[in-house]
Amino acid sequence: MRKHIYTLLSLLVAAFLIVVILVLTAPAPNKQPNGFKRDYLQPSALSTITKIPTGNNILDIIGADDSLFYFSITGNPSMVIASTLKADAGIDTLRLPVPASISDSVSEYFFSQRCNDRFIVFGYNIPSIYSMHLSDTSRHTYAVFSRGGFSQGYALRDGKHFVLRKLHIEQKDQLFIRVNLDNDSILTENSLSELHRDGGMSTDGSLTYDRSTGLFTYIYYYSNRFFTFDSTLQRVNNGHTIDTFATSRFTLATNKDESGQVYMNAGPDMMVNGFSCADNGILYVQAKLKADNDEDALFGAHTVIDLYEISSGKYIGSYYLNIPARTRINQLFVQRDKLIVHSADHIFAIQLPD
Template sequence: MRNRIFYLIITAVLSLIMVMGIYEFSKSPKLPENGFVRIFPPHVLSEFKIMPITNNTNLIGYVGDDIYMHNAGISMAYSVYSTTDHETRSIPINLLYKGKIAWKLLKMKVCDSGIFMAEGISPNIFFTPFSSQSLKRIAGVYPGFMNLYPIDSTCVILKTYDPEKQQSILLKYNLHSNKVINSPGLLKKQVDGIFCTEGDLVYDPMYKRFIYLYRYRNEFFTMNTDLQLLGTGHTIDNIQNVRIAVGSYKRNNQVKTTLSSPNKVVNVRGQVSRNNLFVQSAIRASNEMPRTFQNNTVVDIYSLQSNTYLYSFYIPEYKDQNVRDFIIIADYLVVLYEDHLIRYSMNLL
């Protein structure tokens, strides 16, 4: 009897040491090179509602509970999807400008005060408040830009090329006074200055700040609307340095620059909601099955308070269609598929 009690105690101690060992290991797992682990709490997405939409629709932003969409094929209208009512309505707009426009590059963006339509080649910026339906050209546009991100009807953030620094930069531009607030140190060049600094600029209307999420490296930073850096953070994968190579070739006496390596995207797109950053990642974690990763879209959530990783969840495919874009409003995750819009209810921890 005494022997058995002794053996039982030894067995119990060894078992508990093993479980505690596993628990300790789970906090700092040893992983293969470039390995990382995602945490998947269950039931993040619960019920969903489906809304059929036309092909080639893009999400152009949100205001309040409404998501704005624009169809590249039907350029002179936009539609509004109400997340609370699960309904869409289409609104026609006119563009009265007769000058030169690079139509293919025209992109619509929404901010609290109205709708912007812009392209940076000609360049042209058009604006209409929600009360009106005709886009008016804004005079005195900054010469040449790649992307426009509106703050309000008078101020925008432009991503443009700085020939001196030979890289992309972000600048704040006042459309009325034509004043530029330049902040050249924000985008960090690693390879060529253009491709390596590519990324998604997300506006957080609640805290009035921007988050720039690099596309080819595991980094993001937050800044206020005057382009002052507030903080930086890293996404959970280990791709700190851009893994792309850039090559150039001559065509019609013009030097064309392009990627000359497989395109190693890290962060596909980002969204902000309630002090959390949602990042669609293209990198599989060590604890994810290749098939699950391939058939779903993984979204990682980061706290913007501490700039740390919280956990992840999957957005499933719908009718073999992949996620094209998503927006988060309150407890809803609205996902854009090829010809469907699905509103999921989210249960965050």
């Protein structure tokens, strides 16, 4: 028995050493030249106006008006936090009359948006959308869509339509669709998305919507590619971020359980681009890779944002943010001269230059 225990321990130690060796010898993108350079629009990091702790309570940045920014609360679609995000600003908690049946049905599987006079709850597991008029909360609409959850979505500026990245059951992949809340007008994309029949994992990315231009941009996490399309799901242009990783760096593994095929990431995090947002014709992308001209100390200390022109895909330049480089960022949001960064622990408000 003792011999078997020693043998088992030896195997476990050997397996651990193999993993350590693989990690230590794996290529580290930010410890070697990546073949591109950045043009920083100013040498110092952009200043932080204010920093608010999330208390593990804030789920999403859901919108803004002329004076306030709004945030949803984890696990409760009827609760919203509002703040000016000025220096030393406080927060107000608002309760909206979302029906209990809606809250119960979406549970924790939702994200929200505030769009003009509307408050919208996207229940991505059902899948469903609930829309309420803030000026008259008795006016509300609820729609449930065909099978297949969605991962991202936006209310269009016309207030009537929504664009979703939704799982297509037959294709086993995610496609972009445009829907309305009468559920009588569904437009499905034609050749916008690459299909790999893996539930959309290998083509995962960040969807942005610029309300000023009415254009969507989808930025891949695992390669340097992005594309822009309009509200009729027609491609406007293709682009790429400034790094050189044109081939996806995502490795897919499959497994089977009692419910069927399961897809998962087979390797370490090899993200090229992080989260993104858009406003006034400019795309803001969280940079993950170090440029050849980045100073080790600055890049190792600060989060970096790259800017692109949405209409052409042209690179504009980059900024350091006064946010630690290792901060786990969950979302970006921009409105006029404020860039809002939602991290696991804090909401940061960054002042953008004129």
